[in-house]
Amino acid sequence: MKPVEIHTPLDQQTIKNLESGTMVALSGTIYTARDRAHQEFQKLLEAGKPLPFDPSGQVLYYAGPSPTPRGKVIGAVGPTTSYRMDPFTGLMLEAGIRGFIGKGKRSQQVREQLVQWGGVYFATFGGAAAFLHTRVVSSRLIAFPHLGPEAVYMLEVADFPIIVVNDIYNGDLYESAISG
Amino acid sequence: MADSRIINTTLIRDAIVQLIHEASFQLHPETRTTFIQMRDTEESGIARQTLDTLILNDDIAKAEQVPLCQDCGSVVVFLEIGQQVIIEGEQLNDAIHDAVAHAYEKYYLRKSIVADPLQRVNTGTNTPSFIHIDMVQGDKLGITVYLKGGGSENMSSLHMFRPTASEDEIIDYIVQTVRDAGPNPCPPLFLGVGIGGTADVAMLNAKKAVLRKPGSFHPVDYYRKLEEKILHAVNDTGVGPLGFGGRNTAAAVYIKEAATHIATLPVALNLNCHSLRYRGTIL
Ligand code: SF4
Numbered sequence: 001m002k003p004v005e006i007h008t009p010l011d012q013q014t015i016k017n018l019e020s021g022t023m024v025a026l027s028g029t030i031y032t033a034r035d036r037a038h039q040e041f042q043k044l045l046e047a048g049k050p051l052p053f054d055p056s057g058q059v060l061y062y063a064g065p066s067p068t069p070r071g072k073v074i075g076a077v078g079p080t081t082s083y084r085m086d087p088f089t090g091l092m093l094e095a096g097i098r099g100f101i102g103k104g105k106r107s108q109q110v111r112e113q114l115v116q117w118g119g120v121y122f123a124t125f126g127g128a129a130a131f132l133h134t135r136v137v138s139s140r141l142i143a144f145p146h147l148g149p150e151a152v153y154m155l156e157v158a159d160f161p162i163i164v165v166n167d168i169y170n171g172d173l174y175e176s177a178i179s180g
Numbered sequence: 181m182a183d184s185r186i187i188n189t190t191l192i193r194d195a196i197v198q199l200i201h202e203a204s205f206q207l208h209p210e211t212r213t214t215f216i217q218m219r220d221t222e223e224s225g226i227a228r229q230t231l232d233t234l235i236l237n238d239d240i241a242k243a244e245q246v247p248l249c250q251d252c253g254s255v256v257v258f259l260e261i262g263q264q265v266i267i268e269g270e271q272l273n274d275a276i277h278d279a280v281a282h283a284y285e286k287y288y289l290r291k292s293i294v295a296d297p298l299q300r301v302n303t304g305t306n307t308p309s310f311i312h313i314d315m316v317q318g319d320k321l322g323i324t325v326y327l328k329g330g331g332s333e334n335m336s337s338l339h340m341f342r343p344t345a346s347e348d349e350i351i352d353y354i355v356q357t358v359r360d361a362g363p364n365p366c367p368p369l370f371l372g373v374g375i376g377g378t379a380d381v382a383m384l385n386a387k388k389a390v391l392r393k394p395g396s397f398h399p400v401d402y403y404r405k406l407e408e409k410i411l412h413a414v415n416d417t418g419v420g421p422l423g424f425g426g427r428n429t430a431a432a433v434y435i436k437e438a439a440t441h442i443a444t445l446p447v448a449l450n451l452n453c454h455s456l457r458y459r460g461t462i463l
């Protein structure tokens with residue numbers, strides 16, 4: 001199966017073409033954010049302040065990399081379990097984010113929010129963090145350095161392998177897996 | 181009385197640093213073989229590609245010295261201390277925590293431990309580790325270091341059955357737990373099942389169960405058959421590698437049973453992810 005190649009930021013047309021189960025090779029800029037970073041984002045937005053980057057059409061990667069060894073771009077960088085970010089996803093979509101990469105199931109509410117706002121939830125290969133580190137071209141810490149591995153990193157990725165789990169048509173790859 | 185034997189904690193410390201390194205950067209060869217066997221039984225493109233990716237991940241981790249997973253885990257340490265052993269040097273727990281802090285810094289492993297469960301400030305050292313000690317006969321000291329990721333730990337489960345519950349009721353509970361967890365604990369799973377004991381013993385046995393020698397079978401025929409039955413039932417869910425669908429939801433099922441009270445039948449589940457990371461040695 002040849003993956004569909006897409007670039008960030010995501011536009012409407014790209015999102016429309018993505019269906020649950022589609023393999024995708026993603027290139028461009030993505031932003032890491034886990035539990036604590038989402039809390040910080042929420043505080044900023046509620047105070048009427050901007051996020052540390054322009055969120056329009058952008059993609060969040062639920063990940064906290066291992067420390068960068070000397071001479072490398074980044075350490076191991078696989079996805080963390082996504083449901084912990086469910087309570088924040090509506091807010092992120094409202095702010096303009098259109099893609100989320102993680103692993104594991106999302107709530108019914110998040111699935112509805114994705115349909116409503118036109119966003120996509122992707123999974124990548126959980127636990128294949130050494131492999132995924134080879135698809136990261138550059139990384140830069142851009143916010144909340146005090147959070148350590150939970151800080152926000154801007155990553156430049158090339159052919160980062162992801163799979164559409166929840167599309168804008170209410171499809172769900174994980175559900176099809178156990179009902180098929 | 182048998183002769184005593186002195187072991188200095190510097191030896192224990194050095195051993196633990198090395199075990200953490202081995203566990204973090206390379207799968208057991210038997211685990212890798214299991215991945216290859218599972219890949220060959222899969223038909224769907226996504227399932228095959230997922231298992232190929234996990235095999236490739238092992239190659240890259242080893243060659244580039246990047247950890248297998250960014251979640252480098254809680255460090256769970258099991259010690260089997262022979263009764264004739266005299267431990268000299270530092271306080272034992274301190275020596276172990278020291279080893280963990282040193283290894284996590286030296287090998288660029290992610291530090292994932294917060295000092296308090298509610299106030300949640302990262303200790304920055306991946307300590308404390310979680311230590312379990314069993315006293316055994318002899319003059320040796322066995323050490324097993326087990327690295328456990330949070331995503332997989334979060335899918336743990338305990339159910340206290342009626343003592344008259346049937347085998348099928350227990351299997352149904354296990355299948356339901358694995359199906360509900362779906363992709364979250366990064367299947368294919370190494371499923372540890374602790375049966376019997378008290379609630380805490382069952383949970384601990386669910387952890388110890390997955391540390392059985394890779395590729396070995398349960399010594400008791402009855403349990404070996406039950407493990408096979410559970411494995412089939414779990415694989416019939418269709419969850420598959422990383423939940424993308426397929427035949428291999430679990431790579432293996434390992435039961436560890438214990439005596440229990442006439443009124444109880446605890447069953448504890450450890451849904452260990454595909455990244456089964458542990459190493460052991462004997463001093
Ligand atoms: S469940 Fe295991 S393989 Fe998956 S992210 Fe956590 S530690 Fe890594």
